Amino acid sequence: MLNRHASLSSKRRLVIFLVPAAVLLLLSLFAPLLAPNDPNATSAMMMNHAPCADYPFGTDQLGRCICSRVLMGAGTSIFSAALLVILTFLAGATLGILAGWYGGIADAVIMRICDVMLAFPQMVLAIAVAGILGGGMTNAMLAMGISGWTLYARLARAQVLSLKEEPYVQAARLSGLRFPRIMFGTLLPNILGPLVVNATTQIGVMMIGIAGLSFLGIGVTEPHAEWGSMINFSRSYIRLAPWAVFAPAAAIVLTVMVFNCLGDSIRDYLDVGGEK
Amino acid sequence: MGKYIGKRLLHLLWIMLAVSFLTFLLMYLTPGDAAMKKLYAQGVAVSDEVLENTRENMGLNRSFAVQYGDWLLHALRFDLGSSFKDGFPVSEKLLKGMKNTAILTLSALALALAVSLPLAFFTAVKKNSLPDYIVRFFSFVGNSMPNFLISVLLMYYLCVKARLLPVVAENSLRGLLLPCLALSIPLCCRFIRQFRAEILEQLGKPYVSGAVLRGVKKRYVLASVLHNASISILTIVGLSVGTLLGGSVVIETIFRWPGLGKLAMDAISSRDYPVIQGFVLLSSTIYVLINLLTDISYRLIDPRLDKKEEESSC
Numbered sequence: 001m002l003n004r005h006a007s008l009s010s011k012r013r014l015v016i017f018l019v020p021a022a023v024l025l026l027l028s029l030f031a032p033l034l035a036p037n038d039p040n041a042t043s044a045m046m047m048n049h050a051p052c053a054d055y056p057f058g059t060d061q062l063g064r065c066i067c068s069r070v071l072m073g074a075g076t077s078i079f080s081a082a083l084l085v086i087l088t089f090l091a092g093a094t095l096g097i098l099a100g101w102y103g104g105i106a107d108a109v110i111m112r113i114c115d116v117m118l119a120f121p122q123m124v125l126a127i128a129v130a131g132i133l134g135g136g137m138t139n140a141m142l143a144m145g146i147s148g149w150t151l152y153a154r155l156a157r158a159q160v161l162s163l164k165e166e167p168y169v170q171a172a173r174l175s176g177l178r179f180p181r182i183m184f185g186t187l188l189p190n191i192l193g194p195l196v197v198n199a200t201t202q203i204g205v206m207m208i209g210i211a212g213l214s215f216l217g218i219g220v221t222e223p224h225a226e227w228g229s230m231i232n233f234s235r236s237y238i239r240l241a242p243w244a245v246f247a248p249a250a251a252i253v254l255t256v257m258v259f260n261c262l263g264d265s266i267r268d269y270l271d272v273g274g275e276k
Numbered sequence: 277m278g279k280y281i282g283k284r285l286l287h288l289l290w291i292m293l294a295v296s297f298l299t300f301l302l303m304y305l306t307p308g309d310a311a312m313k314k315l316y317a318q319g320v321a322v323s324d325e326v327l328e329n330t331r332e333n334m335g336l337n338r339s340f341a342v343q344y345g346d347w348l349l350h351a352l353r354f355d356l357g358s359s360f361k362d363g364f365p366v367s368e369k370l371l372k373g374m375k376n377t378a379i380l381t382l383s384a385l386a387l388a389l390a391v392s393l394p395l396a397f398f399t400a401v402k403k404n405s406l407p408d409y410i411v412r413f414f415s416f417v418g419n420s421m422p423n424f425l426i427s428v429l430l431m432y433y434l435c436v437k438a439r440l441l442p443v444v445a446e447n448s449l450r451g452l453l454l455p456c457l458a459l460s461i462p463l464c465c466r467f468i469r470q471f472r473a474e475i476l477e478q479l480g481k482p483y484v485s486g487a488v489l490r491g492v493k494k495r496y497v498l499a500s501v502l503h504n505a506s507i508s509i510l511t512i513v514g515l516s517v518g519t520l521l522g523g524s525v526v527i528e529t530i531f532r533w534p535g536l537g538k539l540a541m542d543a544i545s546s547r548d549y550p551v552i553q554g555f556v557l558l559s560s561t562i563y564v565l566i567n568l569l570t571d572i573s574y575r576l577i578d579p580r581l582d583k584k585e586e587e588s589s590c
Binding site for chain 2: 112115116119120121122123124125126127128129131132204208211212215216217218228231232235238239242245249252253256257260
């Protein structure tokens, strides 16, 4: 993506973007240990305080440490987005492979369900579901995932359909292997590439989606630290304490950029089409 | 062509039936019963007698299938019940909001297209030049920004810092500017990326090098590239309507633009279920119809598609 990497091989570029992604994942896992202050401790003395030695990113209008909250928010945002992508990936890929392999009624039913889920604009459905179920990370993930799996299902099905006629798949079938062996041993390794590329780009999409729900107050809710809800919480005080908005904002943009770059470089590395 | 449209309409019919069923089910499955929710939304003291009466009036004592059928028959006549909160018909509220949302989303879409198409063309033709890198860098950053963040930043810089515009949007052209910008920036960034990739693909095709070698004038070559890329461009635009409808909920809530999205968020915070239901149903209907229209317009752009279908069905 960036010009200074244009001359590098796709493999080196992949490694270059894997490092920040791994660092972000580690940060999100070890956030409680790294946070300089208690992310939920309020302080009447330190409201809207500018960044200083004790509070590297300043404090919000309740005197909470922004740096600690951004770190804890990394845990929430990255963890929930990654988990959501993994879950929708597993569900969608399994259903797609089943539909493609068995065809007939199973195929028809699964694909018709896909069609119906795709008839709802994703964020509209997510907002309605999250709004009805009320706040909370699980509900926000459910709201985003309810139509998220269709992407993998359709992709996996299309891949399996074209793979089914390949001689080596036919051979596996004729040798009497059971379906689980064929699925994990023969089909999955051959269709994984495009699925993984799409899954990586979906991490950013899901992160933005969950942050959006939290921003609207129907995702992860206060006092639980999450970047979207932090921005919403502090935006009315932006004149007094711009750092309370800019720190989580920078965190979201950088994280999504890292995962989008990673997705692009995986696509280049595996050399598969996928979503443009 | 006619056969194709008929087939698609039939498909659409059953999709909308399933969509309406799911929308109804969503509300049916919410915790607590509708009579209770209605009374709470109106702030009425709930006694057993009042509750029983309300249930009877709302027809909640009937079976699920009957309730759904009844709701569907009314929905077909665009009668989506009345708001729990103030008793106004939901369809009236939706129509009023839809007008404002249409103004907002269409102007955002027009702006995004007006900026992204020339830029995508320019950067694709001048691939790997400095302007290409700059445009690609900004579109990449914009792609990684949630729309609510763009709104907050626009508000901060234009309203708070530069004091150019009022923070709360008035229902006027001036008030439209910020929400329209906030909605179109992320869209524009995505369009540039997708259009550029599509145009690059077309530029790499043999017909382009053939035309260039034969000395065809550049603008004629670019015109046929645009024509051939238009199917993909239309698909991208058609699908973006879903993003626009979802994005307008966020943008309208932030800027207090009185459209569908704000209506939906207000309904969510006051648990006004019929309005939420109407919003989901209306958004999906718009989305599905627009995608049908894009599919049909492919065939107008490229009649070969029609032929192909006929051959494959024989």
